[in-house]
Amino acid sequence: MRGLSGLNALVTGGASGIGLATAWLLAACDADVAVLDLDPSAVPEPLRGYRADVSDDDMVRTAVDAAASDLSGLDIVVNNAGIGAVGTVEDGDEGQWHRVFDVNVMGVVRTTRAALPHLRASAHAAVVNVCSIAATAGLPQRALYSASKGALQSLTLAMAADHVREGIRVNCVNPGTVDTPWVGRLLDQAADPAAERAALNARQPLGRLVSADEVAAAIVYLASPAAASVTGAALAVDGGMQGLRLRPAGQ
Structure with a gap:
């Protein structure tokens, strides 16, 4: 995957966790990388940091355009920024439900639509959304978070269909507990x-x-020209949680 030389990538929520691991790996694969985050002050070189709250459309558009200008275009967008929530449908007020959907779903919408004019100019355009095992498996005490990630997986498929003929691939990764x-x-x-x-x-x-580096490796594969025939896919990086049904240890 070192064939990313000359490609420009943007990672939201890229100052820590999965986002930072992904930004580092993209840079190690020779891409030029911009990071959008609420606090990009600690983003290390050679990564470029830009302040943005994905729930604020004006901030997102400004940051994406600035990154695209500084990098001379965008080829890869990794929609990683997100927030969690714990509880059943009885927990959390409507404000919390709106907030989680605003970040986890609408944040992807805002970032991607701001980047689309730049992606359309790329010969290797790719969008990777960071989804979750919660989109495909019922986990206790994760009602709100699961609902937002289920919506994101469906959104990924719709985006892939909408933009495939523009040469823009859209996929997602579904990590387990990272x-x-x-x-x-x-x-x-x-x-x-x-x-x-x-x-x-x-x-x-x-x-x-699961480690953040393992998720980053899957993201970078989907973003790279090595996955040129992959679009509309959800790649599980979950230690087997979704597909395997093991007997208890010792049986």
């Missing part, structure tokens, strides 16, 4: 963080959380 700062904060809030981490590890057939 060892990110957000998951770490959730674990810290648990009554027994060590027991909660052990439970998260145990529900994944591989017996451990």
